[in-house]
Amino acid sequence: GENVEQHPSTLSVQEGDSAVIKCTYSDSASNYFPWYKQELGKGPQLIIDIRSNVGEKKDQRIAVTLNKTAKHFSLHITETQPEDSAVYFCAATQNSGGSNYKLTFGKGTLLTVNP
Amino acid sequence: KAGVTQTPRYLIKTRGQQVTLSCSPISGHRSVSWYQQTPGQGLQFLFEYFSETQRNKGNFPGRFSGRQFSNSRSEMNVSTLELGDSALYLCASSLRTLNTEAFFGQGTRLTVV
Numbered sequence: 001g002e003n004v005e006q007h008p009s010t011l012s013v014q015e016g017d018s019a020v021i022k023c024t025y026s027d028s029a030s031n032y033f034p035w036y037k038q039e040l041g042k043g044p045q046l047i048i049d050i051r052s053n054v055g056e057k058k059d060q061r062i063a064v065t066l067n068k069t070a071k072h073f074s075l076h077i078t079e080t081q082p083e084d085s086a087v088y089f090c091a092a093t094q095n096s097g098g099s100n101y102k103l104t105f106g107k108g109t110l111l112t113v114n115p
Numbered sequence: 116k117a118g119v120t121q122t123p124r125y126l127i128k129t130r131g132q133q134v135t136l137s138c139s140p141i142s143g144h145r146s147v148s149w150y151q152q153t154p155g156q157g158l159q160f161l162f163e164y165f166s167e168t169q170r171n172k173g174n175f176p177g178r179f180s181g182r183q184f185s186n187s188r189s190e191m192n193v194s195t196l197e198l199g200d201s202a203l204y205l206c207a208s209s210l211r212t213l214n215t216e217a218f219f220g221q222g223t224r225l226t227v228v
Contacts, residue, residue, distance in 0.1 A: 034216065036219070039187075043121075089158065101156075102160045102171045103207075103217060
């Protein structure tokens with residue numbers, strides 16, 4: 001089955017700096033890679049995703065890149081703000097609309113943005 | 116549009132008891148997936164239901180089961196609770212078509228004592 005490794009497990013940055021979280025996956029059939037943000041006491045919130053036919057996607061201060069050959073994808077947050085502090089999870093799945101729709105998650109990255 | 120609703124938010128149960136958790140997906144979503152979140156194991160897939168049928172199952176013992184109703188609402192049941200079942204149980208709903216996203220509820224925090 002799929003295995004997703006996520007690094008680093010903790011990341012502390014100063015407000016305004018950039019943050020980068022990296023994930024690798026093992027199953028070359030995986031084609032959908034979402035990122036979730038989880039704040040204390042809440043469920044994971046989808047913040048951005050990327051599909052295997054795209055190399056990069058950007059949404060305001062958040063961007064995700066995908067390297068299918070190396071089987072890794074990364075989350076980039078620019079101009080970080082204290083409200084970006086949370087646990088971030090990457091995930092991978094083979095999303096074909098068929099019977100294999102389940103997400104395999106990384107272990108999470110605790111991001112702390114210091115004012 | 117209302118999000119994914121999970122009830123109850125918190126539960127305390129005793130070892131050996133059973134528990135039923137409920138999930139109402141986003142209106143129009145027919146797929147409901149369940150995940151267990153613990154500090155040690157992270158987020159782990161339990162099972163997925165679509166059109167009242169279990170489509171996928173993770174590596175959990177048979178004490179964990181679920182079902183889905185015709186209105187897409189889902190329940191999961193854990194029988195003979197063990198201390199290790201203490202976790203945040205999350206459900207996610209999706210349209211389950213090609214290129215679809217999964218949206219999570221706030222979870223049910225289960226504590227087994």
